[in-house]
Amino acid sequence: MTRQRVDLFVIGAGSGGVRAARIAANHGARVMVAEEFRYGGTCVIRGCVPKKLLVLASRFADEFELAGSFGWTVGATRFDWPTLVAAKNREIGRLEGIYRRNLESAGVIAVDSRAVLEDAHTVQLLAGGDRVHAEKILIATGGRPRRPDFAGADLAITSNEVFDLPALPESIMIEGGGFIAVEFGCLLARLGVKVTIVYRGEQILRGFDDDLRNHVADAMRAAGIEILTRIEIRGIERASVRDDAANPDGYRVTLSNGETRDTGLVMLATGRLPNVEGLGLERAGVETDEKGAIRVGLDSRTTASNIWAVGDVTNRLALTPVAIREGHAFADTVFGKRPWFCDHTNVPEAVFGTPEIGTVGLTEAQARERHSRVDIYRATFRPMASVLSDSTEKMLMKLVVDAGTDRVLGVHVCGPDAAEMIQMAAIAVKMGATKRQFDETVALHPTAAEELVTMRTPVG
Ligand code: NDP
Numbered sequence: 001m002t003r004q005r006v007d008l009f010v011i012g013a014g015s016g017g018v019r020a021a022r023i024a025a026n027h028g029a030r031v032m033v034a035e036e037f038r039y040g041g042t043c044v045i046r047g048c049v050p051k052k053l054l055v056l057a058s059r060f061a062d063e064f065e066l067a068g069s070f071g072w073t074v075g076a077t078r079f080d081w082p083t084l085v086a087a088k089n090r091e092i093g094r095l096e097g098i099y100r101r102n103l104e105s106a107g108v109i110a111v112d113s114r115a116v117l118e119d120a121h122t123v124q125l126l127a128g129g130d131r132v133h134a135e136k137i138l139i140a141t142g143g144r145p146r147r148p149d150f151a152g153a154d155l156a157i158t159s160n161e162v163f164d165l166p167a168l169p170e171s172i173m174i175e176g177g178g179f180i181a182v183e184f185g186c187l188l189a190r191l192g193v194k195v196t197i198v199y200r201g202e203q204i205l206r207g208f209d210d211d212l213r214n215h216v217a218d219a220m221r222a223a224g225i226e227i228l229t230r231i232e233i234r235g236i237e238r239a240s241v242r243d244d245a246a247n248p249d250g251y252r253v254t255l256s257n258g259e260t261r262d263t264g265l266v267m268l269a270t271g272r273l274p275n276v277e278g279l280g281l282e283r284a285g286v287e288t289d290e291k292g293a294i295r296v297g298l299d300s301r302t303t304a305s306n307i308w309a310v311g312d313v314t315n316r317l318a319l320t321p322v323a324i325r326e327g328h329a330f331a332d333t334v335f336g337k338r339p340w341f342c343d344h345t346n347v348p349e350a351v352f353g354t355p356e357i358g359t360v361g362l363t364e365a366q367a368r369e370r371h372s373r374v375d376i377y378r379a380t381f382r383p384m385a386s387v388l389s390d391s392t393e394k395m396l397m398k399l400v401v402d403a404g405t406d407r408v409l410g411v412h413v414c415g416p417d418a419a420e421m422i423q424m425a426a427i428a429v430k431m432g433a434t435k436r437q438f439d440e441t442v443a444l445h446p447t448a449a450e451e452l453v454t455m456r457t458p459v460g
Contacts, residue, residue: 006032008335009123009134011115011279014041015320016311017140018099020327025106027335032132033108034115034125039099042142042312043320045092050163051183053088055352058190062354069389079191081168088163117280120304136306138330139286139294140323141279143272143312148175152236155251156266159184168193169264171241173253175233176269177204179351182216184269186353189225196226196263198233198255205351209363209412211378215396216414219355222392232256236266274313291315298341300330308334317344348426350419355393358422361410361429364400364460373403375435377455383416383448397451399435401458406434411452421449 006029010021013035021033038045057079064074103110113127123132145158157165159180172188174181177199189195197204197220204220204227205213217227234254241250241262250264274293281288285304287295293315300308308330311323325342333339351357367374377399386393395415402409411425428438443450 003131003133005133006030008136010138012140013039014142015043016323016327019324020138020331021108022106023331024335025108029335031108034111034113036114040096044095046163050088055187057084058187061190066389117284120284139309140311141275141313143274146271146273148270150235155236156268158268171264173263174267180269182353185225198228198231200232212412212414346430348422355415356418358413358418360422360426367400367409371402375401375403375458376460378459379451379455401435
């Protein structure tokens with residue numbers, strides 16, 4: 001069999017791999033990409049995109065509530081999970097098709113197979129067994145959910161399974177206090193599921209600004225979500241949540257405080273691990289760090305000189321747009337004679353809980369560690385959509401400013417459309433805007449975002 005030869009072999013057709021493959025092909029390289037699951041990767045298939053659709057679906061619950069305060073009479077509402085799952089699947093099928101077509105129209109050879117490294121230049125396609133000689137290789141295999149090690153952990157679902165549950169449970173216990181636990185806790189609660197979050201630390205969303213963390217936790221509790229802190233799951237066994245021991249329809253969970261709880265479903269949202277198992281990295285001289293992530297330099301080059309890695313498998317900043325930029329920078333640098341790096345500073349982030357978080361730059365605690373004088377500006381107020389109702393919902397906005405240089409170091413927003421606002425505020429922060437320049441920007445009235453340019457007096 002003639003061995004195919006390519007300039008670039010990309011393992012993994014997620015956000016980073018697809019961008020790199022297309023750009024390298026546009027620069028004239030002969031490129032092959034292999035994907036073992038579905039084109040589009042975690043973001044499109046079982047991450048950001050379907051998650052946001054579920055979040056949007058869940059928020060109708062609040063809209064129906066608020067509509068009455070504006071004079072509407074909303075008739076009986078009923079939510080049908082299978083209808084939402086089917087609609088979501090149509091959309092991700094459409095997006096997957098676009099990913100494939102974009103690769104093909106760029107001239108990339110797309111192969112449906114798991115690919116493993118035999119050495120630094122040889123890739124084996126497990127579906128069919130073909131071997132491909134590659135001048136250069138890009139590993140963009142992403143990550144997968146981490147399962148803590150306790151008895152019965154395999155009885156729990158993860159974010160891989162939650163999108164396609166045949167039916168919603170009456171209740172769910174979610175372990176973890178990060179992005180996924182908060183997002184799914186909030187959305188499932190609004191879809192009618194009784195949610196309990198079990199978190200090992202003192203306050204959820206470690207790493208975010210403390211004011212935001214407290215604000216979100218309070219709002220989640222006000223929405224009926226139970227948050228247990230300083231507790232971990234120790235074991236899960238099948239049980240019945242409907243007092244019918246002969247027909248187990250749920251799970252009994254043993255917690256680290258000795259308590260047991262019955263619940264319809266358990267979900268683990270305890271972080272993600274880089275997808276490196278069985279890839280043959282050692283045969284190719286590609287080293288990993290103590291967390292199993294592929295070690296790379298600023299230019300995404302691994303310890304093997306002709307192999308690069310981008311995205312979640314490198315565990316730098318596990319966000320889709322970051323993987324895309326890393327992939328693009330790699331392709332321009334290596335195949336387009338246009339060297340540049342993905343800058344990992346001041347990357348805006350959102351947690352699509354309800355309330356939503358949008359954040360960019362330093363938290364107050366980080367700023368106080370790094371700068372001698374820090375000014376804090378903070379506003380809390382009722383969003384306009386809830387002023388006619390008896391909703392107690394509050395919006396939070398916070399600016400973290402270096403008092404020495406007047407530079408805005410961080411912007412933190414919690415409430416409706418927080419992510420949309422932060423995308424724009426991130427431009428100013430990235431440009432090094434000062435608080436004075438925020439003040440000089442005329443407010444756009446009446447919006448929530450205008451608070452970002454009208455906070456005059458530091459509160460700390
Ligand atoms: P996160 O890292 O956000 O959170 C993991 C949570 O699990 C933390 O609260 C952590 O606690 C806890 N945890 C970790 N290990 C254990 C353990 N052994 N036992 C009990 N608890 C544990 O991960 P997620 O799984 O929520 O999400 C994975 C990644 O995907 C995110 O980090 C993010 O990069 C990305 N993502 C981004 C989204 C977005 O941009 N909106 C949405 C969803 C995911 P502790 O705080 O103590 O470490």
